[in-house]
Amino acid sequence: MNAPRPAAKAASRREFVGRAGGGFGLVALSHFLGSEMHADEAPTSDLNGGIHHRAKAKRVIQLFMNGGASPMDTFDYKPELERLHGQALGPKEKPEGFTGAPGAVMKSPYKFARHGQSGRWVSEVFPHQAKVVDDLAFLMAMASKTNVHGPASYMMNTGFILPGFPCMGAWISYALGSLSKDLPDFVVLPDARGLPYNQKANFSAGFLPARYQGTVVDASDAEPIPRLFAEPEYGFARGDADADTVALLQQINRTHAHSRADDSRLEARVAAGELAARMQLSAPEAFDLSRETTATHAAYGLNAPETLDFGRRCLLARRLIERGTRFVQVWSGPQGAIDNWDNHGDITKELPPIARSVDQPIAALVQDLKARGLLEDTLVIWTTEFGRTPFAQGSLGRDHNGGSFVTWLAGAGVKAGATYGRSDDLGYQAAEGRTYCYDLHATVLHLLGIDHERLTFRTSGIDRRLTDVHGHVVREILA
């Protein structure tokens, strides 16, 4: 790239983006295009790619269990539930966001056992993750401010319960730019059965420039990056015709920009065109899972129908971060009442299939990253938008519960086997070490070398942060 170095002017990158809308200085060009030309607050090798302090992680894979994964049937073992099973101990009136009045206490129908050196309790619905628990660190008392899917999903993704805010992937992409010029910075891999609650608004750049939003990729598509190539019916835009057209286009745009040298947006367009061409060359290889061994396919569960979709996307996530994508979000479950983690009706029937669909792929992902050394600087997060009630809904279901739920982290900078927080004896509310999305986000940014209080973007009169006015780095789970 032959773009000019930014002026030495000590202004933050955010200020330049904040002035989006007209009249950019030269420095602004760096925002449009990548990470290597930032003024101050640019990722530096001194900081291992961080912008405020030395980074432990360079990339993130987030596994999002859409619908509200039940803690007391997976990772949060609650023997008290067995003792109190059948007793009416819940709130008398329907709390905000519950879909019905709480029923009696309901024990988990699943057997729990201790696993690994850490002796972590895991239920029988996660036999594969049970084998990697020593690589994971758990937040056992995460809480949400709402019991409603839409706002809660916004919260876990953007830190706000209202729409219109940038999600974590967009903030990270904005802060750190790309590791690779050949792939999108931020890729979202939704469940093949559909988008999660809030549709694409969970991956929005909000008020940040659109380039930071998640690129939604259909992993089962032959050409997964949308519009990477023209469709076959447009022969004049394929193959040699495409190459010749784009070459001349770039030349014409370069000439146009040259006579308007003070406008960095025109240079940005030219540079973006060059990067697009590189992406066309690199992306197909990155998305081509046939390059993986049969053993890898088997490990990720690509041979079994129930694990095929999630396994494929986990494997793709690994290939993408291996090649420089900064943030990959893998979703389990579409919106709606079925095929996800929103197990209102019958926890014995609804949880096992969705749990089975992710369990082996997740364990394979952790093991694969570890074996390749990628876990050294890759952070893996397993989370959901809220938990579920220890009280029965109907006779065998569980309702929404923002009171307490589980998130785990693994990889770069995370203290393997650590635990922070504890829910009450029913698993209903956080009892100790409660963490909100703010704390999770602050911790993730911290690991990436970003001070969550200093990553801001001014819009409508407020210096907005991912963590709003909250957030503490959860040092208890850091290595």
Add this chain to the structure above:
Amino acid sequence: MRNARISDARRRVLRAAVVFASIFFASFAETRADEGEAFFSEQVEPILRKRCYECHSHAARDMQGGLALDWRKGWETGGDRGPAIVPGDADASVLLRAVSHDDPDLQMPEEKLPDEEIALLVRWVENGAADPRSIMPEAAAVADAGDWWSLKPLVFPAVPPFAGDNPIDAFVNERLAREGISPSPEAERRDLIRRATFDLHGLPPTPEETADFLAEARPDAYERLVDRLLASPRYGERWARHWLDVVHFADTHGFEHDAFRPNAWRYRDYVIESFNRDVPWSDFVREQLAADAFYPESPELTAALGFLGAGPYDHSAAVTAPMSFENLDRDDLVTQTMGAFVSVTANCARCHAHKFDPISQEDYYALQAVFAGVAKGDVEFDDDPAVAETRRRWTALKLAAENRDAATLLSEENRSLVAEWEATRGAAPVWKPLQVETYVSAGGAELKRLDDGSILSSGVRPEVDAVVVTGTSDLTRITAVRLDVLDDESLPMKGPGRMDNGNLHLSEFELRSFASGGAGGQTVKIKRASADFDQIGWTSQLAIDGDLKTAWGIHPAVGVSHYAVFELGTPLAIQPGSKVALTLKQLHGGGHLIGRFAVTVTDAEDLSLSALPIDAEAAAAKGVADRSDEEQATLAAAVLKVRAERELAALPPRAKVYAAGAAVENERGVVRLAEPKSIRVLSRGDLDKPGDAVGPGALSAVTAIPARFDDAAASASESHRRAALADWIVHPENPLSWRSVANRVWGFHFGRGLSDTPSDFGRMGSQPIHPELLDWLACELRDGDGTLKPLHRAICLSAAYRRSSANREDLAAHDPDNRLLARGSRRRLDAEGFRDAVMATSGRLDLTMGGPGVQHFSTSPGPQMTPKVDYDGFGWDSPGATRRSVYRVVWRGIPDPLMDALDFPDLGLPAPTRNFSASPLQSLALVNDRFVLHHAKTMAEHVRLDREAVADQVREVVCRTWLREPTDEEAAPLTALANEHGLEAVCRLLFNSDEFLFLD
């Protein structure tokens, strides 16, 4: 620093004196006390500052619970819970109890302090709570409310002396001269016409328009161009979209259940029409906030209320978490309204007083109270004023008839309506007996046909019953069925019912017709029921309302016969052999059954049919001259009610707009709010911590206008609250509103406002680069006729607007962002501008205006309310596909990929400005999106028809897109590309060229 913040010199002196005195007189004080104070300043005060001041300090202008922790006296006196600290006694100190989070009812701050900090606080209290802060701090600087540019009174600024006729240039040039910058010359004409046409229409000029303009010799050519552009309806389409961004309008809910709003488009059309009609700004504000209150005579303006429904709606939370939903939904309306109309971020005061601007929590919740009486959903209205007038007239008459309003009923006009009825009624309708074939009681009563053809029920009296009667008629058509319920000696109280008191309840009357030999039959719709007598609350109409719980009754008029007439929706043709079956459902229970009845039918015309109550029938029997006023009113009440209902039924169905109101229809059914909800100040914005109730109002910082709407609060109609806010906004002495709109208009013309935070004029926003110019524009608008077009005209005709955007080396250091407008600012087309320009240049733009939006996608059912939305398979030749982008359906949570790539905003939040971005994914979208490729193809096909030589074809497509001839250096490779890969490739290239995508 040991001292609390002290702001003025006098206090500093005073403080010095106090410190001096304390040192002097306490010279024998223990060293330990000094240590205590040092400990406080170094260890304790930073904790208080960081953790507590946000809600308990003068600096934050917030002392929740009456407690201030920023000086000694504050915690000594304490707040609602008494002294916060008891020196030396940690256990008795409320503050320590709160921070420890041990007491579930008292946990502060919300996020528990780290244990080390709590330990420091405990140690400080145990050691006597030394605290040297003896002077009450002043509230933060924001207390000086009016001392901020946007809140200062708006007065016409003096126009600097200048040589020219446009005051805008006087301001701009004066500043440039002061800075020693020379303005750039006027742009070339090609750039000027492109700039003005995209700016005012969002479209490119045609090559012909461009050529004409370049050739135009008259000196006022440009002025005529601007006037032509402003007069075109394309102007409203362009500028409406700006406003729709500002108010985050979209066609779906957003959130989890991102459902389509089929009636949202009427607001979009209202905005387009309003811009095109150049409605004065104050009217525009009033209509959007409270058209129902201001203009009840113009119901078509109801579409304006779509403003209130522009934002997102969380259907799921509305159902399962109504308290938090309503709070946040009102918050969104406050954010939208205050940002859009007065450029104030009032929502920042939801949890605490605004950190930077003089907005208290009370102000914020007063604004919430303005909207406390509305819910989002569809609102019905007549979009044709004539229909509205007709509906109003007949509705009023129906009401007068129902209330037996004698004055109205006896008016000349209504007497003649009664006379009209008498003239058309003619002879009483002839009722012919239904030729009954079968009759059966489902409940097991014994039915017997009497000699007169009537049917008597006897024997066992079931709890409930359904009687089915079938029969035929020799009439060729039936217009009504009459059910006589007859008295009979065998019945209790002589009937006509079988209930002990002689009553009956006919829950539902149903009619089916069977063609000759046919089975199954068809339900025959009954349009009206009437009876000679209705029990109060049990009218005959209730027997055809589909509700099995309601019924027709006749109590207390028992012991005599009655009848009800059931008029058919459309006449029923009777062929030989066809039959009818009627079902008399009597489900009220307790033996409320018909005792004896007869069924007759008629083919008489509509008007004469309805049964009149007994007393009205008696009045009708007298000649008009013989009737008393009493009798005339009785007759009129009966006749005119029927007439009014008939007239109302004949009116076209009402239009709907997705808006908000006291009564709306949405997915939850009809939602009605009898009165506004009580709004309380929420401590920290927490619904579990409600404080004092507040009435509707606005910002206290605008001191010229009362900030609380007491009259509106007392009004029975919630709409007066919204009206009061509208009046507050458009008040001539509200300095914010006029600056807000003037700045917005300027910003959309130049790509950037004079203040470049158009929805935030607070201390976190940007101060205007030309404050006097902004005030001049605002005053022109306020003190002129309040319409925007003169403002557009003045701006577009200014030299500042017309300058060349060519590079100026000399400005790179001085004003690289061109804030002072020494030259033109280059702009990229926005998403709509690009799409519309592609369609216009390829000759496919469809200029049909208004109506339901066009969906550039297909939908299929999703798992719940949100459908699957597929943009990829859309056929760009399908009907309406090439209408202007403002008419497309905007799905809030599932954006159009092409529009998205070109920075169409996320409308979860208001979007006062559009971003600019460039990225490889955007480049890929622009070169490969099917919309672009399809139009490249169609343009090529179109141009090939007219021109044979490839070089000519290339020249033509270049002229269309760049509005100029290609140079030889350009023509050669483009022609080569066309020869090699087709003209389509050239079209695709041109659509992606920055000369097309940017405006010089």
